[in-house]
Amino acid sequence: MADSTSSFLSSDNSISLTYQKPPQNxxxxxxxxxxxxxTGRYRFNLKKNGIHLVRFHFSPFKAQSFDLKSAKFSVFANGVSVLSNFQPPNDVLLKEFILKIESNLLEILFKPVGDSGFAFVNALEVFTAPVDFVIDFGARLVGPSGVEEYxxxxxxxxxxxxxxxxGGLKITPFNDTLWRTWIxxxxxxxxxxxxxxxxxxxTPNYQKGGATREIAPENVYMTAQQMNRENSSxxxxxxxxxxxxxxPSxxxxxxxxxxxxIVSPALNVLYFDVYINGYIAYKDLDLSALTIHTLASPVYVDFVTNSDDSGFVQVSVGPSDLSSSIRMNAILNGAEIMKMVNDGSTNIVHWRKNLWVLVGSIVGGIFVLFLVVTAFLLGAKCRKKKPKQKTVESVGWTPLSMFGGSSLSRSSEPGSHGLLGLKIPFAEIQSATNNFDRNLIIGSGGFGMVYKGVFRDNVKVAVKRGMPGSRQGLPEFQTEITVLSKIRHRHLVSLVGFCEENSEMILVYEYVEKGPLKKHLYGxxxxxxxxxxxxLEICIGAARGLHYLHxxxxxxxxxxxxKSTNILxxxxxxxxxxxxxLSRSGPCINETHVSTNVKGSFGYLDPEYxxxxxxxxxxxxxxxxVVLFEVLCGRPAVDPQLAREQVNLAEWALEWMNNGMVExxxxxxxxxxxxQSxxxxxxxTAEKCLAEYGVDRPAMGDVLWNLEYALQLQESGQQREPHANSSASATTTVIAENSSANRRIERDNGYCSLDASTSQVFSQLMNNEGR
Known part of the structure; x- marks a missing residue:
């Protein structure tokens, strides 16, 4: 809701700003x-005490006389400083805090720093968490002196x-009971x-005393990373x-x-050790013992550790001494790292400290002294010298070197000219993009920025530049070159060349003038x-390209x-x-599939895969x-701003189809x-593509045929039923027309003949016994 219409806002010195020209989407x-x-404040009267999640949304923009990027301020939650001398970054930022509230009142203060400073916020969220979301006992303090209870x-x-x-994909707030994002x-x-x-x-076997769906959603516990025992290196x-x-620190x-x-065939066969920052944090962890002897039952364990000057919190899992050589394994399903804002110097529950002061004053100094002496004597008697805990390296961990430079230049060279013929000097690419002028950026993605470039012979190109000095996208870089160096097709983007100099990873493609299909559909x-x-013609072209790939x-x-952004x-x-x-070679003739890590984009991902x-x-x-419905409906595959039942395009469109109201x-x-036909x-065709199981989906050759048939129906206005219900002669006529048209198109665009597999598809359709 708007804060101006609520009773939460309590400030006479605040104004509301509006971003006049926000970016697309x-x-x-x-x-x-x-x-x-x-100083401004929000006050929230809460229905009940306990743990709450408080989220602050920041996104600086310019409006009126304010440039929000220049803001500098501190934020307090019930008197605790959660942000001190805070300056917003240039992009969207979400800050989440978890705190216990015992007064039914949450007061958020925004305090500008300096005489000319100001504070701002784009949105606030307050969530009530379950009573056991953070509990006072059971956490393990891990450090050089061993493991103690926190x-x-x-x-x-x-x-x-x-x-x-x-081990899994990104989980959005719409798939989490507390609207969290998991990456x-x-x-x-x-x-x-x-x-x-x-x-x-x-579905995980949630048990009383273990983790709940509020602790983490089902999708977290249904995926994991385990030891890759198949790697012989x-x-x-x-x-x-x-x-x-x-x-750091x-x-x-x-x-x-x-x-x-989710990896064991039975109980009590999985034992492993957990390490935090190189110190053993949980030795011989047996999940069966923690889950009331139920397999695939979610649990979580809390650890507390101090950050050092390395700038990392390191988590490791590895085999226990109790592990058998056959069942040796270790797993992890999810991880959360949370900084303690009030690291012992501030305590929300002030009454606890006051209570001890009151007790001390009543009982008197003598009795307190008696307790201290007694505790000291008992501690001295029971104390045992603890051996220093071993670091990861000393308990069997083998440090493994990372990849060095790229081996691309040493790879085998497909074709008669090989990959060397595709290499382009960095200086030439630099010149074509005017030294990577930001005004020439035409797109961006996980790999890096995409620039428009013009070579000296006036050839326009698209230049995809990986993050300089980073090798994070090396597998994708190599895959793209390997795939595109051996394919040429009118409906596939062509690779002009690549550059691998000075730790650069650059791919150069033909320039496709009108850009992604997505921007022609919505935005x-x-x-x-x-x-x-x-x-229809765009879908047919994309289907031809995919059919050729397959x-x-x-x-x-x-x-x-x-997806629609990858169709230009x-x-x-x-x-x-x-x-x-992300491309992969398909299965061999005697195989049905390729076993591989799940890759893809949310909203387009095959659920069976x-x-x-x-x-x-x-x-x-x-x-x-999914793309077909995107083309028909003119909306994204996933739109978080819509109602829950409309967020996912595929599910929403199929529901309307089932109700006979797709129009x-x-x-x-x-x-x-x-x-109408x-x-x-x-x-x-779109509905069949979205079948739950791959075996029920058509091949791309069939999809192509059906889309061409839909185009023919559109052009002729004929109200004919699909070929499966038509007479043999009518079917033969349609197929002959499509076959000749396809051959003519392929020949006109420089191809020798129609793909053999496509011909087989049409032959099968003409045969009455083909299906």
């Missing part, structure tokens, strides 16, 4: 801000630094080859290690680790609306990241599939089905343009 939450020229944890104000879904762990793994993802298709005993960045941190045994900078015929080679190529349009609106960084980690070309078919979700720009055929 910029979240509505950050279109406004509340600015305080002097008490009174709930009295600390915790700031969330990292929230990680280990994948891949970027934090010290040595990726030591870990192997594990995925369960079964590793020692017989090794650890999986993650480094989580924190501010920033005090104590709570490390909450989530476990759920604030939307181009003139595409007609239904244009959309069938043009012995094993085929699976794209693995089909040239000046004539011809579709070209792009971005092959996600559950089973078994990749087939039908995973691309599913993603393409109600068609892009308003298409109303009155679509022939064409719409029916198109929707049936």
């Amino acid at each position: 910029f979240p509505t939450l950050y279109h406004t801000a509340r600015v305080f020229s002097s 008490r009174n944890l709930s009295s600390k104000v915790l700031e969330t630094v990292h929230r990680i879904n280990v 994948p762990d891949e970027d934090y793994l010290v040595f990726k080859d030591a870990a192997k993802p594990a995925v369960s298709t079964h 590793l020692a017989s005993r090794f650890n999986i290690t993650w480094n989580f960045p924190v501010s 920033s005090g104590p941190h709570l490390v909450r680790l989530h476990f759920c045994d 604030s900078s939307r181009q003139p609306p595409l007609s239904w015929k244009q959309r 069938t043009g080679f012995a094993q085929g190529i699976i794209h693995r990241d089909i 349009l040239d000046e004539n609106y011809v579709a070209k599939v792009a971005d092959f960084g 996600y559950r089973r980690q078994q990749l087939t070309d039908k995973s691309d078919v599913y993603s393409f089905g 109600h979700i068609v892009d308003p720009h298409l109303v009155g343009q679509i022939e 064409s719409l029916k055929k198109f929707c049936e």
Whole structure:
């Protein structure tokens, strides 16, 4: 709700600002801000005491006489300083704090720093957490002196630094009971080859006394990283290690680790050790003993550790001395790193300290002295000298070196010219992009920025530059070159060359004038609306490109990241599939799938592939089905701003189809343009692509045929049923027309003949017994 219409805001020296020209698709939450020229406050009357999550949203922009980037202020929550001399970054920032409230009142103060300073906030969230979200006992204090119990944890104000879904994909707030975001762990793994993802298709067995869905959602406990015992380059005993960045020497941190045994065939076979910052934190951890002897039951363990000057909190799991050689394994499902804001110097529950003072004054100094002496004597009698705990290196951990430079230049060279013929000097790319002028940026992604460039012969190119000096995208860089160096097709973006000098990773492609399909379908900078015929032709072109990938080679190529941003349009609106960084070779002839880590984009990801980690070309078919509905409806695959039942496009569109009302979700720009028979055929094709199981989905050749048929129905206006229900003669006629048209198109664009697999598809359709 707006704070100006609520009773929460209590400040006479504040104004509301509005972002006049926000970027395309910029979240509505950050279109406004509340600015305080002097101390301002919000007061929340809470229904009950206990643990609460408080979130602050910051996104600086310029409006009126304020540049929010120049703000400097402190923030207090019930008297505890949670942000001190805070200056916002240039981008969106979310700050989350977890604190215990015992007065039914939460007061948030914004205090500008300096006479000319001001404070601001874009949004505030306050959530009530379960009573057992943070408990006072059971946490393990880990350090050089060993492991001790850490008490009174709930009295600390915790700031969330990292929230990680280990072995799984990103989890958005809409899939979490407390509206949290969990990010994948891949970027934090010290040595990726030591870990192997594990995925369960079964709902976790939540048990009383263990973790709840509020502690972590089901998706966290249904994925994990385990020891990659199949990697022969590793020692017989090794650890999986993650480094989580924190501010150096920033005090104590709570490390909450989530476990759920989804890898063991039976109870009491999995034993492993946990290490925090090189010190053993939990030896011989037996998840069966922690879960009331129930397999795949979620639990979590809290650890407290001090950050050192390394700038990391390091977490490792490895085999225990109790592990058998056959069952040797270690797992981790999730991790949360939280900084203690009030590290012992401030305590929210002031009454506890006051209570001890009162007791001391009543009982008297003599009795207190008696207690101290007695405690000292008992402690001296019972105290045993604790051996210094071994670090990870001394308990069997084998440090493993990271990858060095790229081996690309030493790789085998496909084709007669090889990869060396594709190498472009860095100086030439620098000149083509005017030294990577920011005004020439035409896109960005996980790999890096994309620039428009012009070579000396006036050839326009798109230059994708990886983050300079970083080798994080090396596998994608190598994959893209390997795939694109051996394929050429009208509906696939061509690779012009690459550069690998001075720790640079640069890919150079043909320039595709009109950019991603996505920007022609929706968004604030939307181009003139595409007609239904244009959309059908674009889908047909993309399907041809995918069909060539799947069938043009012995094993085929699976794209693995089909989405509307990876389908580009040239000046004539011809579709070209792009971005092959996640591509994989398909299964061999005697195989049904490729077992691999789950990769892809949220909203387009094949659910069967996600559950089973078994990749087939039908995973691309599913993603393409989402694109088809995106084209029809003119909306994103995932839109968090919509109602919960509308967030996921595929689920929402299928629901309307099942109700026989698909015409109600068609892009308003298409109303009155679509022939009913064409719409029916198109929707049936999209629906089949989105079948739950890959075996029930059509091959891309069939998808292509159906889309061409939908285009023919649109152009002719014929109200014919699909070929499966038509007479043999009618079917033969349609197929002959499509076959000749395809051959003519392919020949006109420089191809020798129609793909053999495509011909087989048409032959099969003409045969009455083909299906």
